[in-house]
Amino acid sequence: MPEHALAGIKNDQKVIDVLQDITILYAQLSGFEDYYKNVKKPQEVMGLLNRLFSKFDILCEQYQVYKVHTIGDIYVIMSYTGKVAKEKRTVDDAVVEAYNILQVGLQMVEIVAEERKKLKDPLLRHLDIKIGINTGRIVGGISGTK
Numbered sequence: 001m002p003e004h005a006l007a008g009i010k011n012d013q014k015v016i017d018v019l020q021d022i023t024i025l026y027a028q029l030s031g032f033e034d035y036y037k038n039v040k041k042p043q044e045v046m047g048l049l050n051r052l053f054s055k056f057d058i059l060c061e062q063y064q065v066y067k068v069h070t071i072g073d074i075y076v077i078m079s080y081t082g083k084v085a086k087e088k089r090t091v092d093d094a095v096v097e098a099y100n101i102l103q104v105g106l107q108m109v110e111i112v113a114e115e116r117k118k119l120k121d122p123l124l125r126h127l128d129i130k131i132g133i134n135t136g137r138i139v140g141g142i143s144g145t146k
Contacts, residue, residue: 005082017086017139021098021137022135022138023078023079023094023133024068025101027075027129027130028130029112029127031124031125039123063103065081065104079097079098098135101133108131
């Protein structure tokens with residue numbers, strides 16, 4: 001979590017940010033539905049997600065991007081980590097951040113392909129990843145109290 005948002009939560013303050021030139025990546029596993037509907041042990045589903053998402057987490061650290069959240073088989077990241085104050089960010093910062101998001105996305109595709117080949121599970125023969133990336137203005141904050 002960005003440091004200023006964490007500080008706000010600790011002080012019972014709501015933090016709402018408006019940020020310019022932020023790149024967001026949404027990734028969803030395709031072909032995953034066939035797998036989880038037919039697999040016999042739910043632990044196998046969680047094991048696959050854990051392996052993939054752990055590798056994606058490492059990429060986020062390596063490329064200094066922020067993991068927003070996961071929900072089911074969807075993984076969301078954004079370019080801005082909060083390490084540079086938003087008022088001090090330059091266009092060059094935004095370009096580097098966007099490049100880093102693109103690199104993560106390309107490597108996510110490779111990771112899913114490697115996992116599909118390694119497992120050789122017929123239920124995973126169509127496993128792939130769909131990625132959408134957009135750059136622009138965002139409004140974000142923490143909703144709720146927990």
